[in-house]
Amino acid sequence: MFIRRLPKFEYHTPSTVREAIAIAGKHNGDAKFIAGGTDLLLAMKKREIMPAHLVSLNGIGELRYLTVLANGKPSEEAGGLKIGALTTLAQLLASDAVKKDYAPLWDAVDVMASAQIRSLATIGGNLCSAVPSADTAPPLLAMDASIEIVNHSGKRTIPLNEFFNGPRQTTLGHKEILTHILIPKMDSSSGGCYLKLMRRNAMDLALVAVAVCLKLDETKKVCKEARIALGAVAPTPIRVPEAEAMLAGKKIDEMQITEAAKIAGMQCHPISDIRATLEYRCSMVEVLTKRAIERTLQRIQA
């Protein structure tokens, strides 16, 4: 009913990913990985979960940095951005590379939480908590990001849109760690943005959030590829392929934007709760999608 003191737990401080997985393996389902802890500790104080063991990832330095990938390397051919899962929101906000070349993610981090929380909370934690309103998810989905997952037998890379299963549920196993996020590079005829509707202007959860990424042709008139992702309006962050299809391969005009936005508003399936009604959320998806497409076009064409 009310927030309580932290329950008792054993705290582990591994320094490598392998070690962390081994500790989690030993405690078989009764251990939780902790990064920034801004979601996890609160859930524990509310007694929503009470793991007997917390395995801190904070000593694993290699997961705390973001790297701009150079072109030309065989494994990272397309270039892009590789973000260690322990990178804090504050680090992302301070990154010129993120601000300039991966703007939708920067837009999202800019409107998340408070300075104090941003200096603790990590991008990996935000994804693994998997709340429907997670701010980093829609921009990453719209940028077609993939994630690297490590377990005792090796690692695998999956598209982010195969990660979320439901509210607070992911495909991540108990003994697996999300280590990196990979965002493909966007060229000069591509761009995107993230728009978040809140009750107030700071320190608030999204009522509705929309991320848009567009790839235009050289004339910057015709849309070659469109990705639209929504937050807080379904059990998980979602893509809206039907709306994307309205734009892809077409010369974008007012009518298409309006139509795509309308479809997004129909494709979302939010709930009514104390924050907003279903009806308001649906109509706001439409409004924000339209604005996000327009802003994206402005950014690319600027």
Add this chain to the structure above:
Amino acid sequence: MSMKKELKVVGKSVERTDARPKVTGKARYAADLVAPGMLYGKLLRSPFAHAKIVSIDTSKAKALPGVLGVITGRDFPGVPFGTRPDTRDTLPMPITKVHHFGEGVAAVAAVDEDTAEEALDLIKVEYEELPVVLTAEDALKPDAPLVNEFMKSNICYTSDFLFGDVEKGFKEADYVREETFSSQRVTVGFVEPHACLAEVDNSGRILLQGSKQSPYITWRHMCRALDIPLSDMRIVNPFVGGAFSGKHDPMDVDFAAVKLAQVTGRPVKIVLNYDEVLAAYRQRNAMNATIRLGLKKDGRISALYAENILEGGPISGIGPFNIYYFGAFLNIPYKIPAIEYHGKLVYGNRAPCGTVRGQEIVLAQFCLDSILHMAGEDLGIDPVDIRRINAVTDNWTCANGIKCDVSGLPECIDKMAAKIGWKESRVNKSVGRGIGFSCASHPSGPRLGGHFGSAVVIKLMEEGKVIVTHGGTEIGQGANTVFCQMAAEELGIPYEDVMQGASDSDTTIFDSGMFGDRCTYWDGNATIAAARDLKKQLAEIIAPELKAMPEEIEFADYRVFVRDNPERGMDFQRAVRRAYYEKGAPLYGRGYWAATDIDLVDWKTGKGNLAHGLDFIATGIELEVDRQTGKVSLLRCVHGDDAGQPINPAMLEGQVNGGSAHMTGHCLWEESLYDEKGRALNYTWRDYKQPTAVDVPEYFVEHVHTYDPYGPFGAKGAGEASSCSTLAAIANGIYDAVGVRIKDLPITPEKILATLNERKRDEQGGSTGFASGGADEAQ
């Protein structure tokens, strides 16, 4: 002494006495206090909003190692307390039933917080659920369950006024409009949650150090409910992190700490988490009001009729005063010759109410200034002009008897309208932008009862500095600083030589507390009286040496001298040493002040002159409405403010702007929500939306200097009028921006959009259903 004396310290924005300790984190609040052998207390809270307590079994909790005490409501004498003799309806902790979600039913003291929390899990309470009363409508149903066991009805208190010839006023009106308004439950919103440290000495005397707004009120109520004489308890205030009317009366926290300290013989500290505060402690009353206003063609108000029901939770608290205040302040800031008011305060099973900054004037003014705007529009009178036409002026006596000596309101309106650029805004008005206005008045401390007064002691130290001790309570508003300024001014010594003493019932606490803009005025006058008393004592000692009569001695510029011969004198410090070292006389200036020349108002009939020093404000807010999301952005806010002579202009602006910023949340975002069983739904700061710094507009204050004949140095109170003028200014601004009139608070984007969409549908249907036309329809 000449009135025109040049002010040296008063009127200057000196540094606050508490600025450095607060900014550097060194200020000690209740939660920071420690005492040897201290235990930690926690409260077990009811999961039900209304339920019979069948039994409470504390045996297992008592047996837990580390637990030293467990108490319930039965450990108290069963004596209820209340603001008035006829509203004693509150127990320290419940005995027979719980009245609201989160009510404390038992408390434990243990060696640490973890053990205390563990002990709570071991207490078994058997409840029998009762039907709940949530709204005023529920409360007034003929078969409604009774909320408060000490009362025979859910009607807690009533106020019914009739002043002037209301019937004639409406008959002679050229225009009459009636509207209904409602307002939601909101929390108080101070930063520091309730906290206290209680100790009992070897004689059994209690010392309570808590986060209290009006320690005197807490002290008296607690002694009554503990059934002990006042001398058996001492109450000392540490730094307080805001209160805004949420910390007047004693809470279960205070009672539990005291009782646990008595039971265990050890000091006990209780510090709440904020979710407990949001779920179970003071809120503002929910309101349902109907206002009928009659006006002449020229815009003058001829009569007003109002009905109002407040739902204030399961206890009366200061509610009787709230229901009177709503009606009383419909009489002002506009000239209304005839007024009829019927107010009811009812009990319910939501969290108990006190009030919030600005008290129920906030709600009254929302109704009055909203309907005035509507009326003005229909009569074709500019919204600035209609306020100017009706604004109270000097020497005005309201229909209910409240007397206004000095009103800067007309000038406040003019300065505000010029600064916000009202006339200019009418040319090329941009879509979705609007400006709204509201005025308000607030008294400088009402006289609500016989023992309403303020007391100050100034101790003169032998090196020539002084310590000012008062009971007025510094809760963040700056009271300590203004009293030190006044003492320095009156004694003719530097501000730096005045120190602030602790608020302590053993020294000087006779003070009804901190509310109603009263401290600057009441305690300020008491400070001046104490300083004069000190000067008189010192003058008597020095006069023979200066070959003058004591009455001829003046104090200024750190000197003591003969009025007509300033050369004949000595410096202040030397005079002090004469007293201490030659006479062996330590000096204490003693001062008190109470507005005994005005009326003790009967709250049920409302007639009487309640207070001196009516302060005035005229507020204009420029805002923008996003016509697609319904979201309101507050852009600029200008207050024309008459607080008499400003004592500390920088702090005054902080008070004016803070009071206004506080209410932006009430108007647009905040609401305490409950489910159908009366359980709180959004009792975290994540889900309860108070404004942040980036939600409030840019503020400007236009000071209108007046001189109040009764106020200290001509000052009036400040800090609450701007709360009263903010709701309607925003509501009127939204109307100006998009033509949407919302009368039920909060004004959410959903409500704005619903109206806009309805209008769109009507327009598409070919009808002109939206007749009253928003300003932007004219584009």
